[in-house]
Amino acid sequence: MSDVTDLGIAGLRDGFRAGEFSARDVAEAFNARVDAADALNAFLVKTPDHALAAADVADAARAAGEAPKPLAGVPIGMKDLFCTKGVATTAASHILEGFVPPYESAVSQNLWDAGAGMLGKLNMDQFAMGSSNETSAFGNVISPWRRKDGGNAPLAPGGSSGGSSSAVAARLCPGATGTDTGGSIRQPAAFTGISGIKPTYGRCSRWGTIAFASSLDQAGPMARDVRDCAIMLEAMAGFDVRDATSLQLDVPQWEAGLSADLKGKRIGIPKEYRVDGMPAEIETLWQQGIDWLRDAGAEIVEVSLPHTKYALPAYYIIAPAEASSNLARYDGVRYGLRDLPEGAGLQDMYAATRADGFGDEVKRRIMIGTYVLSAGFYDAYYTQAQKVRTLIARDFERAWEACDLLLAPTAPSAAFALGEKSADPIAMYLNDVFTVPSSLAGLPAMSVPGGLDAAGLPLGLQIIGKPLDEQGVLNAGLAIEQRAGFVARPEAWW
Amino acid sequence: MTEHAYRIQGATGEWEVVIGLEVHAQVTSDAKLFSGAATTFGAEPNTQVSLVDAAMPGMLPVPNRECIRQAVRTGMAIDAQINKWSRFDRKNYFYADLPQGYQISQLYHPLVGEGAIEISLDDKNPDAAGKTIGVERIHVEQDAGKLMHDQHPTRSYVDLNRSGVALMEIVSRPDMRSPAEAGAYLSKLRSILRYVGSCDGNMDQGSMRADVNVSVRKPGDEYGTRTETKNVNSVRFVMAVVEQEAKRQVEVIEAGGKIVQETRLYDPDRNETRSMRSKEDAHDYRYFPDPDLLPLELDDAFLDECRASLPELPDSKRARYEAAGITRYNAAVLTADVDTARWFDALLDAGASAVPAANWVTSELFGALNRLGKDIAASPVSPAQAAELLALVADGTLSGSLAKQVFEVMLETGDAPAKIVEDRGLKQTSDTGAIEAVIADVMAKNPNQLAQYRGGKEALFGFFVGQTMKAMGGKANPGVVNELLKKALG
Numbered sequence: 011m012s013d014v015t016d017l018g019i020a021g022l023r024d025g026f027r028a029g030e031f032s033a034r035d036v037a038e039a040f041n042a043r044v045d046a047a048d049a050l051n052a053f054l055v056k057t058p059d060h061a062l063a064a065a066d067v068a069d070a071a072r073a074a075g076e077a078p079k080p081l082a083g084v085p086i087g088m089k090d091l092f093c094t095k096g097v098a099t100t101a102a103s104h105i106l107e108g109f110v111p112p113y114e115s116a117v118s119q120n121l122w123d124a125g126a127g128m129l130g131k132l133n134m135d136q137f138a139m140g141s142s143n144e145t146s147a148f149g150n151v152i153s154p155w156r157r158k159d160g161g162n163a164p165l166a167p168g169g170s171s172g173g174s175s176s177a178v179a180a181r182l183c184p185g186a187t188g189t190d191t192g193g194s195i196r197q198p199a200a201f202t203g204i205s206g207i208k209p210t211y212g213r214c215s216r217w218g219t220i221a222f223a224s225s226l227d228q229a230g231p232m233a234r235d236v237r238d239c240a241i242m243l244e245a246m247a248g249f250d251v252r253d254a255t256s257l258q259l260d261v262p263q264w265e266a267g268l269s270a271d272l273k274g275k276r277i278g279i280p281k282e283y284r285v286d287g288m289p290a291e292i293e294t295l296w297q298q299g300i301d302w303l304r305d306a307g308a309e310i311v312e313v314s315l316p317h318t319k320y321a322l323p324a325y326y327i328i329a330p331a332e333a334s335s336n337l338a339r340y341d342g343v344r345y346g347l348r349d350l351p352e353g354a355g356l357q358d359m360y361a362a363t364r365a366d367g368f369g370d371e372v373k374r375r376i377m378i379g380t381y382v383l384s385a386g387f388y389d390a391y392y393t394q395a396q397k398v399r400t401l402i403a404r405d406f407e408r409a410w411e412a413c414d415l416l417l418a419p420t421a422p423s424a425a426f427a428l429g430e431k432s433a434d435p436i437a438m439y440l441n442d443v444f445t446v447p448s449s450l451a452g453l454p455a456m457s458v459p460g461g462l463d464a465a466g467l468p469l470g471l472q473i474i475g476k477p478l479d480e481q482g483v484l485n486a487g488l489a490i491e492q493r494a495g496f497v498a499r500p501e502a503w504w
Numbered sequence: 505m506t507e508h509a510y511r512i513q514g515a516t517g518e519w520e521v522v523i524g525l526e527v528h529a530q531v532t533s534d535a536k537l538f539s540g541a542a543t544t545f546g547a548e549p550n551t552q553v554s555l556v557d558a559a560m561p562g563m564l565p566v567p568n569r570e571c572i573r574q575a576v577r578t579g580m581a582i583d584a585q586i587n588k589w590s591r592f593d594r595k596n597y598f599y600a601d602l603p604q605g606y607q608i609s610q611l612y613h614p615l616v617g618e619g620a621i622e623i624s625l626d627d628k629n630p631d632a633a634g635k636t637i638g639v640e641r642i643h644v645e646q647d648a649g650k651l652m653h654d655q656h657p658t659r660s661y662v663d664l665n666r667s668g669v670a671l672m673e674i675v676s677r678p679d680m681r682s683p684a685e686a687g688a689y690l691s692k693l694r695s696i697l698r699y700v701g702s703c704d705g706n707m708d709q710g711s712m713r714a715d716v717n718v719s720v721r722k723p724g725d726e727y728g729t730r731t732e733t734k735n736v737n738s739v740r741f742v743m744a745v746v747e748q749e750a751k752r753q754v755e756v757i758e759a760g761g762k763i764v765q766e767t768r769l770y771d772p773d774r775n776e777t778r779s780m781r782s783k784e785d786a787h788d789y790r791y792f793p794d795p796d797l798l799p800l801e802l803d804d805a806f807l808d809e810c811r812a813s814l815p816e817l818p819d820s821k822r823a824r825y826e827a828a829g830i831t832r833y834n835a836a837v838l839t840a841d842v843d844t845a846r847w848f849d850a851l852l853d854a855g856a857s858a859v860p861a862a863n864w865v866t867s868e869l870f871g872a873l874n875r876l877g878k879d880i881a882a883s884p885v886s887p888a889q890a891a892e893l894l895a896l897v898a899d900g901t902l903s904g905s906l907a908k909q910v911f912e913v914m915l916e917t918g919d920a921p922a923k924i925v926e927d928r929g930l931k932q933t934s935d936t937g938a939i940e941a942v943i944a945d946v947m948a949k950n951p952n953q954l955a956q957y958r959g960g961k962e963a964l965f966g967f968f969v970g971q972t973m974k975a976m977g978g979k980a981n982p983g984v985v986n987e988l989l990k991k992a993l994g
Contacts, residue, residue: 093561111562115562216562221796224795331792334596338604338606339605341600383792385788385790
């Protein structure tokens with residue numbers, strides 16, 4: 011029998027159901043992979059027992075002839091932004107070091123209810139703020155990919171879901187949860203040659219997911235291919251009364267609805283996404299994607315999203331504004347870190363705890379957010395940014411009059427070397443240029459691998475859909491996946 | 505207004521005081537505004553706290569329908585505009601009793617808009633001494649927890665039981681001009697809240713507290729700079745704050761000083777207000793729409809249900825009582841508090857006729873309750889028993905003085921009046937034979953008075969009535985006695 015860790019979610023599920031292997035075999039094999047990959051620093055906490063316990067339940071159910079659960083026999087990785095009952099959850103921050111939630115997030119609970127087990131908690135950018143994983147308080151994740159030019163510079167796995175992308179790409183888990191606020195699923199997926207989808211805002215409950223920017227945060231799956239994403243998203247999504255922004259809708263059967271036939275679909279190519287200084291390889295891949303979708307039966311139309319250039323500045327006002335408030339609860343009073351200098355009063359405790367507990371990027375965003383909400387600046391920044399957000403949403407609504415889906419690159423470059431951009435926050439923020447507009451509009455969007463650049467690094471293509479049209483997004487992703495024939499995988503060096 | 509305008513006599517002339525109140529009223533609800541945690545007063549510290557109230561990571565607020573409903577009903581009770589679209593905002597500041605680091609409130613788009621409350625400064629003549637006080641808005645917001653500094657020599661403790669409890673903030677217009685008006689407004693507001701059932705109005709338990717905004721000006725001038733005295737928790741204290749703060753402001757201004765916009769605290773022991781913080785060190789609350797919550801949109805069915813569930817309110821109840829012949833004063837007294845009004849309505853429902861019932865409640869019942877130190881809700885005599893007693897008076901079975909005796913026994917024993925009358929033989933007699941015999945006896949024993957009476961001193965009629973009643977042990981029907989005496993005395 012071949013190595014089960016070569017299988018994705020569908021392969022594991024189907025093989026388990028067919029009796030080709032036990033769920034315990036699968037959990038043990040992935041636990042071993044995780045254990046052997048410490049060099050990637052993808053996991054903050056390993057939970058082999060959780061994976062084994064879920065596997066034993068699946069095996070017992072199968073032995074008893076019970077109908078298998080959707081993810082029975084499938085162990086996954088859990089981004090550390092999701093609170094997991096009895097398992098340390100830190101959002102890769104020092105301020106939450108040692109915090110063990112007495113509750114389970116809605117998304118992780120949905121996955122356990124679907125039969126999945128947990129291999130461990132995945133490293134990430136601190137509080138999901140970052141595009142390279144360098145803001146983690148516990149050291150950055152390293153991408154399993156390396157440039158083929160022989161330079162062994164460690165590469166960024168993308169962010170903020172960099173532990174998830176690295177772990178899936180390195181076959182440490184067949185799938186992992188991610189969260190996407192401005193591109194945190196799609197950009198790391200693109201950097202590591204895997205697929206990832208951010209569903210429509212409100213599809214996945216935010217209850218129990220540590221908040222970065224509430225109006226933007228959305229959970230989604232990261233996996234090896236489009237089908238695996240569809241399977242996992244079906245398990246993660248669903249209405250939750252505990253989240254007032256959760257959509258009261260049934261979860262569609264996305265896997266059953268998969269079809270790479272795009273006849274009758276119109277694909278919009280947003281002209282404003284052709285930015286200055288875009289690498290030729292990205293441009294070429296985008297053209298290639300257009301050809302593939304045309305080949306799948308779609309009609310290609312050029313569309314305009316005129317306010318695109320304002321998306322990034324608006325995002326970097328709205329997201330930090332919300333974050334500055336969302337992160338106020340980390341104050342040293344009730345849980346997590348408390349720094350109480352000798353003779354300190356309450357204000358001193360706040361200052362010491364937060365100075366010590368938050369990393370530089372988190373502090374930067376809290377300060378930006380505090381500034382843009384402060385008296386005298388609120389209208390010039392926050393109100394203005396909200397207006398821009400409305401205009402961007404309107405851009406998309408207009409585009410939907412001419413097309414059903416949009417195709418664009420996921421990121422403006424392939425993975426960069428760790429350290430390459432960490433000194434320049436603006437350069438780092440520019441990574442989100444193609445992913446942020448759809449986040450501001452709350453639209454479903456996914457990244458699928460399109461090919462490799464000259465250095466042998468993966469490049470991603472992004473499909474953006476109308477609200478609630480995850481199916482259309484997945485189907486276009488599938489059409490690209492089938493034509494791209496992306497089979498490259500990183501050679502194990504870790 | 506018939507009363508003389510309230511003025512402060514300063515060295516430079518007369519000053520007028522301008523008052524606005526922001527009243528925080530705890531919404532009567534089993535659960536908190538954004539969590540399912542309970543809200544019982546006086547529970548052990550930190551026993552009424554959900555994960556949301558403690559602001560655990562990843563926890564989210566979900567609006568409690570009942571709290572919204574109560575605020576809407578309150579708005580309807582003061583004829584206010586109900587905003588079908590409103591929104592929650594975050595008020596950001598750090599404090600140990602505020603787990604989220606922000607209070608969820610409504611700054612920009614409150615649930616309830618402009619309304620009004622009629623106040624009265626004279627119970628005896630409510631219409632003549634009435635005034636309309638504008639209400640600018642009512643919004644809903646979360647309460648904070650409580651710090652306890654007396655549990656440990658060097659540490660403070662936090663009790664989060666109140667954290668997240670729903671409050672209505674009811675903001676008046678600066679329409680009040682005297683301590684009496686401020687007191688009347690707060691009393692009337694409390695009365696309305698208790699009628700509606702949206703707040704229990706227990707000021708001593710902190711269910712209702714007022715921030716008192718006061719400024720002074722020369723009559724006719726522009727508004728002066730105001731101060732805000734926080735968390736005043738009784739009607740009496742609100743009146744005292746207005747009086748003291750207005751006096752202080754006049755003194756400051758007349759001494760050449762300036763009033764600074766600031767937050768003050770009231771010290772009831774010394775009957776003075778003290779500065780807490782000035783505008784300069786006021787927080788920048790960085791209000792912005794709460795991104796965890798969608799705008800609150802109310803549909804017509806919800807509003808209809810809210811309206812249909814409103815009880816008869818004090819002003820219309822008073823009008824109804826007056827129309828039934830009850831005096832203005834009694835009608836005002838009977839409707840001021842919802843418990844009294846409920847008790848009185850139950851008495852009417854049990855068949856008592858309005859005017860004697862009103863007289864009896866305001867004199868006999870109130871007097872008895874006062875002696876016993878009991879609220880009307882805890883009255884040892886039920887409305888049904890009282891109705892029975894009044895019926896016995898109405899049908900002539902009991903005289904007024906016998907009714908008093910029976911009532912005393914009812915208070916002691918809880919027995920039904922008919923039983924008491926039976927057991928103790930307190931029944932009034934209209935037996936003319938017996939009364940005539942007594943009259944004859946009284947006349948025989950008082951020949952002098954009889955002669956004087958017959959000589960034209962008619963005032964002595966009362967003497968004969970008194971003597972006859974006394975001899976009958978108070979049980980004679982006074983009407984019959986009168987009639988027979990007139991005949992006998994000639």
